[in-house]
Amino acid sequence: MFPIMAGFINVYRPTQPLNGRDVFASPGTPLPPSHLWCYEDEPCEYEPSHWHLLPHSECGGKSQSPINIETRETVSDEHLDAFTYTKFDDKHAIMHITNTGHSVKCVLKEDTVEVSGGGLGYVYSTLQFHFHWGSENSDGSEHKVDSKRYPMEMHIVNKRKDLTLEEALETPNGLAVLGFLIEAKDAHNSNSELETHPTSDIDPWKKLTSYISAIRNISSEVHVTDGISIDDLLGSVNRVEYYRYNGSLTTPSCNEAVVWTVFKESVKVDENLMMMFPTLAGYHNVYRPTQSLHNRIIYTTTSASSAPVPTILSASSAPVPTILLLLACLCAFSYNLHL
DSSP: OHHHHHOOOOOOOOOOOOTTOOOOOOTTSOOOOOOOBOOTTSOOSBOGGGGGGSTTOOTTSSSOSOOEEOGGGOEEOTTOOOEEEESTTOTTOEEEEEEOSSOEEEEEOTTTOEEEETTOOSOEEEEEEEEEEOBTTBOOOSSEETTEEOSEEEEEEEEETTSOHHHHTTSTTSEEEEEEEEEETTOOOTTSSOOOOOOSOOHHHHHHHTTGGGGOSTTOEEEOOSOOOHHHHHTTOOOSOEEEEEEOOSSTTOOSOEEEEEESSOEEEOHHHHTHHHHHHOOOOOOOOOOOOTTOOOEEOOOGGGSOOOEEEOSSOOOOOHHHHHHHHHHHHHHHHTO
């Protein structure tokens, strides 16, 4: 009716050149599928050995992750001090959990959780954490320690606070990932340097894994209503002893922008809860094969006896500087000597 009644037609201007401008889309806009990549046990065009062929990929670089950590080849570094964890105890920092098709990812509230210290040199904002696993009958950690692969691995992904995500991905230390190896709570590490201390409370893992049944479909998402903090999930695991090296993201495009921290002590989780990841998510063996170290050096913290206690900052209480605690102890000791 418009052209008939108005009496004229084709009232539109021809499309114009974009000239370098970016076109953005709202989060709800369905986008065309990106290049499909997969892990070794899945049929697709781009398996791990072909990831370097993906557009804009750095997967063929010389500083790739994960790696096998040969503990005898590590170099002690006294600059690897304790971390400061800000709001790792926040039970409402996790916004939602999503099934990415390659992992189960827990997305955090923006500008809430932070990590610093640990020889990083910058303050990093914690973006998300996700998991890698094997199958019901095989292990699936990404990093190995003395050629030993663990059942699962948890990666806490942090971005330098002074950079945008795009800038961080192009900066050698733009990202800092904290890697925690996970195994069954009754496992025994007789052939590894990793220590074994039971996680004090597995209830947070019961809460977390209860959401997996709601995200069985790829790209599905569920909001977290239970109170679960990162501290709850890590329990009493030793966060002072760790390994450090420079590497990459372990998924395409494998940007070599990551300062890696792999903690020596593994987190202990009930085996039945661990099995819910491959069983309910619907895919298995979601880990990248270990990559060549080339000329990189793996550093390690010094002995635990000389390492400082990590600082944990929460919204409800301000930390007491370590030096003040030491001075208080010295004063008390001196006072007792004069009694």
